[in-house]
Amino acid sequence: MVIGQATISFKFIWDNMGLFLDGVKLTIFIAVIAFTLATLGGLAVALMRMSKSRLVRMFVATYINVFRAIPLLVFILFVYYGIAISFELQVSAIQAGILALTLQYSAWLGEIFRGGIQAVSHGQREAALSLGMGRPQAFMRVVLPQAFRIAIPPTGNMFIGMVKDSSLVYLIGVPELLRVSNRLANRTFRYFEVYLATVLIYLVLTTSIYFMVKYLERRYALIDVLTARARRFSVFGGRRAARLRSLQEKVKQPRAVAPLEMDMGDADVADHGESVAGGPDRPG
């Protein structure tokens, strides 16, 4: 195929697949490390943002506002050339890039996590406390698991953003996917083929993450009527159901506790749920 003066050929893309894969590996490495660190940083930011101390709150509020306000590319250049190189610090370009990404993403993730934590109703914490749990325990066992579920979709978007933003570190010389492509294109002058391949590789990466996030979202969704119907088999089937059934049998045989003698006419109304073990509905 001939367009203008160039002959379009993709064969050499296959020949250079090893180069691309090295770039992809580094892109994934940077994104995963920076995102893991930013998740921890974000959690710290969220907790400090809800601290009792005004000073701590003001400190993190400033951190969030400053780091969200700087263009990421400018920040990456500043961290590497402005600080690491200027002050002759023993920091590689990869480390500087990861640091810059982590600092900025901690600010964003911090706000997402805070939103998730605050979306959990106050009554949840109170219910945990009134069982005799301590505050840290109530937070870890009751509030955080729910906040985590609420935060999955926006956090997933941030991870996709991280993979894309990691391409910016190519400007400080990190040989990740974009830099590898750039070098290959400049050497071969096959800009169309090379950048098309690069676009497709990023697309595959981000789309895979998208499906992973969708999976997590479904897997950890707070169960409501609709999700339960959609997932009837995974929730109510299999080994779990068998275990619960044996538990029910054990309890039914010898009455460990005297049953409350309840005199009620119409229990079990408005019952959308499935009986777990499929046993007959007990009369109230």
Add this chain to the structure above:
Amino acid sequence: MKAANPSAGSAPESVVRLRGIHKSFGSNHVLKGVDLRVERGEHVVVFGPSGSGKSTLLRTTNLLEQPDEGSVVFRGKEYGPGFKEEGLPRGRARELRQAVGMVFQQFNLFPHLSVLDNVTLGLRRVKGISREEAELRAAAQLERVGLLEKIGSFPALLSGGQQQRVAIARALVMDPAVMLFDEPTSALDPELVGEVLAAMRALAKTGMTMIVVTHEMGFAREVGDFNVFMDEGVIVEAGGREIFTDAKEPRTRDFIRAVL
């Protein structure tokens, strides 16, 4: 108000005492010096107009609200700012809450956990009981409230009445010395109120010590051994079942006439 003799085993013995409780939210003085003594096996009903401080009183009893003044005395320990001169040992809120069950108006079941896990959480994480043992005890309590077949279900799949019964099982499984009910039927559709009241009535028959804040006057008349009418942050009047037929205070009479 009520005499108690702590040395004699058969005489009424107080489980919880509230002493001179004051509580404000900002400039809103919600509780203005409330004293209440609850004896073992007694069923105390607290009623009164909304904003009278009855829910706050209940929440102070398990220290979800920290009193500004006064104290809660439970099992020989004193909680809250209290009266320092008395020399009772101080307790920690966690200790008290482990032995006091609470049922909320909005159920507050943990939506990310199955019915069974809702009931085992406290046993496993607070009392450190093994999973197997905790599940047996939890299932037994769920059977008591008629929900054994729902152990694998999730809170959002249950009706309000079923959720509240799970909440009762979740509190009972901790083997509390006293159960607190904060308007347990107020959030329910009318046709679901009966099953929750039935569970509470049955629980009352087992001799459980209960403090119930409720608008269900029928339930109060039937179960309430000691009935407390609150208005504007104070106990206006308190007494046995006769309070519903011949209250002494005009405010009590007006309220009872209005709700019955």
